[in-house]
Amino acid sequence: MTRDSVNTRYKFLALPLVFVSCLAQAQDASLLAGGMRLDQDKDDTSFAVALGYTHHINKYVSVSADYLNEGHPRQHHRDGLGSQLWLHTAFPTRGWSVAAGFGPYYYFDTNTGNGTLADYRNDHGWGQLMSVSLKYHLASSAYLETRLSHTHGITSHDTTMLLFGAGYELRNLPRGIRLQNAERGDKLLMLLAGRSIVNSLASETAASYGLEYRRTVNPNVEWSVILMSEGKVDAAERKGVSGQVWLLRPFTERTVLEMGFGAYAMRDQLDRKDPKAERENHVAPIASIGMRYRISDSLRAQLTWSRVITSYERDSDVFMLGAGVAF
Incomplete structure (x- = not known):
């Protein structure tokens, strides 16, 4: 192929x-x-x-x-x-x-x-x-x-x-409740932390971190930009920035289900042990599924799973738990 x-x-x-x-x-x-x-x-x-x-x-x-x-x-x-x-x-x-x-x-x-x-x-x-x-x-x-x-x-x-x-x-919640979770113009800033798993047969793991900014288009659509580090796995290290469009569906009065898809621009160093090894730049699709919980009017908690889909045998799963503020 x-x-x-x-x-x-x-x-x-x-x-x-x-x-x-x-x-x-x-x-x-x-x-x-x-x-x-x-x-x-x-x-x-x-x-x-x-x-x-x-x-x-x-x-x-x-x-x-x-x-x-x-x-x-x-x-x-x-x-x-x-x-x-x-x-x-x-x-x-x-x-x-x-x-x-x-x-x-x-x-x-x-x-x-x-x-x-x-x-x-x-x-x-x-x-x-x-x-x-x-x-x-x-x-x-x-x-x-x-x-x-x-x-x-x-x-x-x-x-x-x-x-x-x-x-x-799933129930059809009143519009007022849906707007409390996601209203046009809402902005979110989230700190994220979790684990990344390389899609190899050994499934190596590392700590991952991120900073996410979101903007609500309407109660069913959002877009986001995420700065993300997938951590260091053996001799490899990868970080970058992704942009995604999210489709939302209220699950309860305070919980929203999410599905996202977009692109991930990354810088990947596949062999940190070799001083001559160059860092590689790639752009790959990224697909995500998540759930967000409204703690209060301004506080949110979030759990997401993202699949990074590469063309050079380096797919990964990134699980992130986040907390942040709506403003």
């Missing part, structure tokens, strides 16, 4: 997720966990986790944005972002519903490039995600779910996942 084709695919990565989020606000959120199996090697199994946001177009059709972690089978660490169109029975106030979904899946696969743990690579590409689901709806606006999902059309391996979990139907 050439660098140009990889970069082109990065650009298209945002399209299904932005389309899902812009179509209308998500109507429920779900968290599922279970196990996965490689279709090519049925003895190779691992864990699996799925996080989903779903909007109901009508009582028989829905569309979702999904994050999947397909676990750690032998010589592979893979996860991805998908979007599915669902056909389902009408949702009862209390009782059962069934559904089937299908859509595109953009995966991130860390694997052994030449068969050794030290020589890894980060592969990215498109596949298909298909699912069948059985839900039991509770009177409390929550539901229990069993889901069977399958990834297909991926070069390295197809997988089948059996997942169990729960979801919660």
